[in-house]
Amino acid sequence: MKQYKQLTSGQRYQIYxxxxxxxxxxxxxxxIGVDKSTxxxxxxxxxxxxxxxxxxxxxxxxxxxxxCINGKQFSxxxxxxxxxxxxxxxxPEQAANRLKLEGELxxxxxxxxxxxxxxxxxxxxxxxxxxxxKPRRKRYASGQERRGTIxxxxxxxxxxxxxxxxxxxxxxxxxxxxxxNHKGGLVTxxxxxxxxxxAGHIRSKHAEGVTAMTTSLLSxxxxxxxxxxxxxxxxxxxxxxxxxxxQTAIYFAHPYRSWERGLNxxxxxxxxxxxxxxxxxx
Numbered sequence: 001m002k003q004y005k006q007l008t009s010g011q012r013y014q015i016y017x018x019x020x021x022x023x024x025x026x027x028x029x030x031x032i033g034v035d036k037s038t039x040x041x042x043x044x045x046x047x048x049x050x051x052x053x054x055x056x057x058x059x060x061x062x063x064x065x066x067x068c069i070n071g072k073q074f075s076x077x078x079x080x081x082x083x084x085x086x087x088x089x090x091x092p093e094q095a096a097n098r099l100k101l102e103g104e105l106x107x108x109x110x111x112x113x114x115x116x117x118x119x120x121x122x123x124x125x126x127x128x129x130x131x132x133x134k135p136r137r138k139r140y141a142s143g144q145e146r147r148g149t150i151x152x153x154x155x156x157x158x159x160x161x162x163x164x165x166x167x168x169x170x171x172x173x174x175x176x177x178x179x180x181n182h183k184g185g186l187v188t189x190x191x192x193x194x195x196x197x198x199a200g201h202i203r204s205k206h207a208e209g210v211t212a213m214t215t216s217l218l219s220x221x222x223x224x225x226x227x228x229x230x231x232x233x234x235x236x237x238x239x240x241x242x243x244x245x246x247q248t249a250i251y252f253a254h255p256y257r258s259w260e261r262g263l264n265x266x267x268x269x270x271x272x273x274x275x276x277x278x279x280x281x282x
Contacts, residue, residue: 007038009054012054014031015054016053038102045060046058082099086112092110095112096108150234150239153250155252156254158251159227159249163192169194171192171193172190172191172229174214174231174236174264175261177272184202185202187202187217189214200213201213210238211241215241215246219245228249
């Protein structure tokens with residue numbers, strides 16, 4: 001995702017001067033120190049009947065920023081901007097963070113989800129741009145594991161409480177993302193505090209390859225590898241070898257509780273989103 005900077009009033013007057021001097025948007029962006037899309041977006045969103053002017057642009061920006069204070073209703077222009085980002089396949093979390101970063105709108109991702117589902121009830125198609133497309137909730141009898149048992153695995157229930165606090169570096173979450181028709185895939189690892197993500201290609205989901213790739217990815221970070229929390233897939237059957245080579249403690253999430261590795265799950269979703277639509281699947 002591109003990084004945006006919120007423009008100040010002073011920068012808007014500087015932009016006006018550079019524009020009057022005949023500089024194009026790319027050169028203006030270089031002079032100001034922002035992405036060129038920030039300049040393009042500024043001219044598009046904050047122009048009036050007489051074109052783009054710095055004072056009017058700042059006023060329009062300030063008005064949008066105040067569209068939702070203490071629960072007040074968002075304007076139609078604000079929702080249009082939210083919908084534009086969703087149609088670009090940003091998640092509600094990404095859209096909310098981008099709008100906040102740009103200083104355009106303070107909105108929670110929960111509010112965006114509610115808007116998307118309200119649109120669905122009205123026959124709209126915004127929900128088709130959400131990353132997760134599940135027609136119904138899966139039902140599992142008493143949460144029983146149906147994929148077999150991994151020998152000597154240790155439950156997440158025994159994981160130190162400090163891992164939940166995210167106050168130290170070195171607590172990782174791991175999973176695999178498998179390619180189309182089960183041809184190849186990725187081992188993915190996410191560090192809980194920094195949100196640093198590692199990914200490595202595997203030819204298949206067999207435990208031997210997954211074990212080798214996991215140790216290869218984490219070996220350079222061995223001094224920052226206190227714990228790893230894996231999914232319950234049988235591809236992690238080599239967890240004891242991983243623990244021995246990395247000198248770390250390994251735990252397993254409960255079956256069908258993906259939120260216990262929420263960062264890893266979200267990272268995998270982003271990888272699928274940025275890949276070709278048919279490259280990877282859950």
